[in-house]
Amino acid sequence: MIATLGNDLHQVPTRAVRRRHRRSLLLLVAAALCWFMTLPAWAMPEGYGVLQGGGYFVGRAEPESHVRFAGQSVPVDAEGRYILGFERMMKGEYPLSVRVPGQAEQRFQLEIEERDYRIQRVDGLDPSRVNPPEEQIARILAEAERVKAARARRVDSEGWLEPFVWPAYGRISGVYGSQRILNGTPSAPHWGIDVAVPTGTPVYAPASGVVTLAEPDLYFSGGTVLLNHGMGLTSSFLHLSGVHVSVGDRVEQGELIAAVGTTGRSTGPHLDWRVSLADVRIDAGLMVPEQEDLCTVEGEGDQIVVLVHGLGRTDRSMARLAGALQEAGFATCNQEYPSRKETVPELSAYVANAVERVNRQGYDTVHLVTHSLGGILARYWLQRADLPGQGRVVMLSPPNHGSEVIDALGDQAWFQWIMGPAALELATDDEALVNQLDPIDVPVGVITGTRSSDPWFNVLFQGDHDGKVSVASARLSEADGFRLAEAGHTFIMNDEDVRFWVAFFLTNGFFP
Structure with missing residues (x-):
């Protein structure tokens, strides 16, 4: 049929030929829709992450589950949560099994994507620059043992569940997995991500945790801090000029812990940030948004508002509101994010990093204004974090208890393909992620609509709604104010x- 159609296109089309073409096109479209509508959902364990070399996966099973990955037992916390790390050169399929006492074992195959890394050859070097002096070998071995023991220490922290933020913002001068071949001998791969910033630049905790190592001068890494986030996940900070914490200190996300330097074996001032899960080296760059994707400040004002759009939208959808807030005396930062590509836990890192960066830029009070899914991202992050200063939150049409639209369409493969994984976390049942979130402890105002913007969905709702979210679902028990608008x-x-x-609530903490 395709060959015939192609030949016909080179002839003067008759009315009958045009009708045949239209029928063929309609049949192809119908076949494609039927294929998407009948695709089975991917057989994946519950969770999120980056399935590639140097990546990670945070999973969720029933409490008291036994989890094994690639033949090894995996620690599981009291809530059934666990984390996997993937070695730099991992690729292909690896078995994952989840066994709940008294139930049949669940088996999955995780497909780990292969990665390419930058390899650099350097020949003709002085051997003394390649290998450390013999008189330093004993010191190096002793320090390696101290680092290994610090990384293996178990701590009580849920920092590993937090959306991570950059410990420092700046130019990226080195990436995970790159490797040099010096005088024909491969050196160890670079396990961190390098942020080139001046000596003395503050270093902040990317997530909460407990300090397990605080050394001012190790041979290779100079000033070094290890921060254990729980479940064996550890951040390392190397080449520091100053260490502002001590072993045993419990720190929160965004807390000052050190200063950038060029100590140890370093050729210039930079922060080398590394992440390990037990003995597996993870790419720290996969745990945070790329810095160029973070919003920029617009407008004048001592206080700033970070705006977060909804599902399937862009920052342009919040532009008029941002302009109104600038007229009201606020600076704004309008954050965009790939709402249809990642899960709520992953996307919430955009909110966390937008707030953290503007705070480090000198804005002591940071507010949040969100639309739809953006409000859920804010709630997810704020479960374990706070807004700087007297920050407040206004949510517009948030599906705080899910959306009936997701209930109706969420099990359709074509809908999953179009809308992405975050949408599927917005169902109204008790097990949906949106209904598992803890209360947040910041001033919150909620505004939702009573006029349907999507009348074709009206049949799905009982009671007032805005076309996507019911008034009842938008309510939040801890909210300080709730308003209805005649809007879709x-x-x-x-x-x-x-x-x-919105401007009134951010100024006063209540609605007029």
């Missing part, structure tokens, strides 16, 4: 009354 879900942020209410 899609464009509620452009409603004049809504824009006024």
Whole structure:
């Protein structure tokens, strides 16, 4: 049929030929839709992560489950959560099994994507620059043992579940997995991500944890801090000029821990940030958004508002609201994120990093204004974090208890393919992620609409709704204010009354 169609296109089409072409096209479209609608959901364990060399996976099973990955037993916390790390050169399929006492074992195959790394050959070097002096070998071995013991120490922390933030923002001068071949001999791969910033630049905790090593001068890494985030996940900070914490200190995300330097075997001031899961070296760059994807500040004002759009939208959808907030005296940072490509836990890192970066830029009070899914990302991060200063949150049309639209379409493969994994976490059942979130301890105002922006979904709702989210679902028990607007879900942020209410709440902590 394809060959015939191609030949016909080179002839003067008759009316009958055009009808045949239209029928053929309609049949192809119908076949494609049927294929998408009948695709089975991927047989994947519950969780999120980056399935590639140097990546990770955070999984969720039933409490008291036994988990094995690639033949090895995996620690599981009291809630059934666990984390896997993938070696630099891992590729292909690896078995994962989850066994709950009294139930049949679940078996999965994780497909780990192969990665390419930058390899650099350097010949003709003085051997003394390649190998350390013999008189330093004993010191090097002793320090390696101290680092190994610090990394193996078990601590009580849930920092490993937090969306990570960059410990320092700046130019990336080195990446995970790169390797040099010196005088024909391969050196160890580079296990960290290097941020080139001046000596003395503050280093902050990317997530909460317990300090297990704080050394001012190790042979290779100079000033070194190890921060254990729990479950064996450890961040290492190398070449520091100053260490501001001690072993045993418990630190929170965003807390000052050190200063950048060029100590140890270093050719210039930079932060070498590394992440390990037990003995597996993970790419720290996979745990945070790329810095160039973070929003930039616009407008004047001592206080700043970070805006976060909804599912399937872009930062442009929040532009008019951002302009109104600038007129009200706020600076703004309008954060975009790939809402249809990642899960809620992964996407919440965009919120965490946007807030953290503007705070480090000197804005002591940071507010959040969110639309739809953006409010869930904020809630996910704020379970274990706080807004700087007297920061407040306004949520527009948030599916705080899920959306009936997800209930109706979430099990359809074509919907999953189009809308992505975060959408599927917004169902209304008790097991959905959105209904598992803990309360947040910041001033919150909620505004939702009562006019449907999507009348084709009206049949799915009982009671007032905005076309995507019911009024009942938008409510939040810990909210300090709740307002109804005669607006639809899609464009509620452009409603004049809504824009006024948002600025009023951020200023006063309540609605007029």
